[in-house]
Amino acid sequence: MAVARVASAESLRTGVEDPYTFSYAGGTPQGIVVGVIHAATTVLVNTITYGGQSLSLVVQAQDTAGEANTSQLWFLGTGVPAGTQDVVADLIGATTTDIYFVVWELSGSADLEVIDFDVVENNTANPQLTLQAGGREKLSLALIGSGLAEPASLTEVTGNTRDQDQDFGSWCGVSCYETTVDASDHTIGWSGGNDDVALVAVAISEVAAPRIGQVSWAEFEVPNAPREGQVSWAELEVPTAPREAQVSWGEFEVPNAPRRGQVSWAEFEIPTLAVDRLGQVS
Numbered sequence: 209m210a211v212a213r214v215a216s217a218e219s220l221r222t223g224v225e226d227p228y229t230f231s232y233a234g235g236t237p238q239g240i241v242v243g244v245i246h247a248a249t250t251v252l253v254n255t256i257t258y259g260g261q262s263l264s265l266v267v268q269a270q271d272t273a274g275e276a277n278t279s280q281l282w283f284l285g286t287g288v289p290a291g292t293q294d295v296v297a298d299l300i301g302a303t304t305t306d307i308y309f310v311v312w313e314l315s316g317s318a319d320l321e322v323i324d325f326d327v328v329e330n331n332t333a334n335p336q337l338t339l340q341a342g343g344r345e346k347l348s349l350a351l352i353g354s355g356l357a358e359p360a361s362l363t364e365v366t367g368n369t370r371d372q373d374q375d376f377g378s379w380c381g382v383s384c385y386e387t388t389v390d391a392s393d394h395t396i397g398w399s400g401g402n403d404d405v406a407l408v409a410v411a412i413s414e415v416a417a418p419r420i421g422q423v424s425w426a427e428f429e430v431p432n433a434p435r436e437g438q439v440s441w442a443e444l445e446v447p448t449a450p451r452e453a454q455v456s457w458g459e460f461e462v463p464n465a466p467r468r469g470q471v472s473w474a475e476f477e478i479p480t481l482a483v484d485r486l487g488q489v490s
Contacts, residue, residue, distance in 0.1 A: 210317075210345040210347075210414065211316040211345065211346065212314065212315050212316070212389060213347060214313040215235075215313045216310060216371050218374065219308075219309045220308050221306065221309070224303065225302075226299040226300075226301055227297055228296070228297045228299060228307065228309075229297075230295055231292055231293065231295070232258075232295055232311045232313070234313050235291075236290040237314060237315065238314055238316035238319070239283070239288060239314035239315075239320035240258045240263065240283070240284045240311065240314070241282065241311070241312040241314065241412070242258070242282040242283075242295060242309060242311050242312075243281050243349075243351040244278075244282070244297070244307065244308070245277060245278070245279050245307075245308040245374075246277065246307040246308065246353075247276065247277045247306065247353075248276065248278060248303075249277075249278060250278075251278060251300070252299050252303055252305060252307060253280065253299060253300075254299065254300060255297070255298045256295065256298075257296045258284055258288065258294075258295055260289070261287055264284070265280060265281075266281050266410055267280070267325040267326070267327060267409075268280045268281075269327035269328065269405075269406040269407055271353065271355070271404040271406045272329075273404065274403070275353075275354075275355035277353035277404070278353070278406060279352065279381075279406040280408065281408045281409075283410070285320035285322075286320070295311060297309070310351060310372045310383045312385070318417070319414070320412050320414060320415065321413060321415050323340075323342060323346055324341075324346075324410070325339070325408070325409060325410045325411070326408075327407060327408055328397070328405050328407040329405060329406060329407070330405060331403060331404060332402065332407075333403075334397070334399045335398055336396065336397025337395070337397055337407070338394065338395045338396075339394050339396060339409060339411040340393050341390075341393050341411060343391050344391055344414075344416065345391045346386075346389065346391070346394070346411040348368075348409060348411045349384075349385050349396075349412070350383065350396045351383045351407070351408050351409075352381065352383075352398065352405065352406065352407040353405070354379060354380050354381070354400070355378075355379050355403035355405070356379070356380060356401060356403050357380070358375050358380055359373035359382050361380070361401065362380070362382050362398040363398060363399045364384045364397075364398055365395055365399060367386065367387055367394065367396075368384045368386060368387060368396050369384060369387045370383075370384050371385055379404070394411065
């Protein structure tokens with residue numbers, strides 16, 4: 209089973225709580241992504257936990273003029289607790305700035321990891337970007353803080369599905385996800401007019417399994433053996449046998465037999481050499 213989006217939810221902080229806490233009714237997630245948008249270039253969120261587990265900040269974008277805002281994506285891909293859990297955002301203080309949160313629940317058959325991320329910042333028309341898959345099945349997610357007046361001003365590019373959105377009056381926040389999980393590079397984002405933008409996006413995949421049963425020569429320490437696994441005669445100690453593994457007449461003591469004659473096995477005394485039935489000496 210490849211990584212997949214299971215569900216999402218949103219929460220809007222409009223008060224002065226610090227930390228800000230809300231609950232998410234999860235199933236058995238393999239991964240959790242939390243997106244954050246707020247209308248300030250001062251970063252307001254210090255840390256985020258999910259069910260007591262710390263998330264890592266993956267990517268952040270800022271628009272520094274006009275409808276200035278900050279967007280972030282936080283991620284947890286291992287040890288995610290099941291069931292309903294608290295999302296806790298520790299802030300820089302009791303700011304009165306509204307803060308918008310989006311939670312994505314992800315499934316998978318193994319731990320998850322981020323394999324690519326990117327941003328689009330400041331005034332941009334049709335804000336979108338392409339995430340690299342590297343031949344791995346992945347799910348792409350994106351979140352945008354936009355100076356456009358309402359979410360309807362933005363349209364997802366082909367291959368993406370709208371998720372959560374929020375209208376803040378003079379600006380808006382919108383999220384989307386890759387509609388069909390695959391192993392191809394993926395373009396995610398929106399078409400829309402030229403305005404303030406803080407767009408963040410990630411591609412998430414299952415943690416790659418180690419290669420099994422393949423060992424390179426570099427992993428061996430065989431000082432005397434060539435790489436093909438063949439051992440040359442120089443590496444063997446065969447003091448009396450020539451390289452072709454044949455034994456010359458001079459190496460035998462057969463006093464009664466002429467050199468050109470035929471000698472029966474009974475006439476040989478080869479106390480230290482093993483002889484097989486074909487007359488070959490090992």
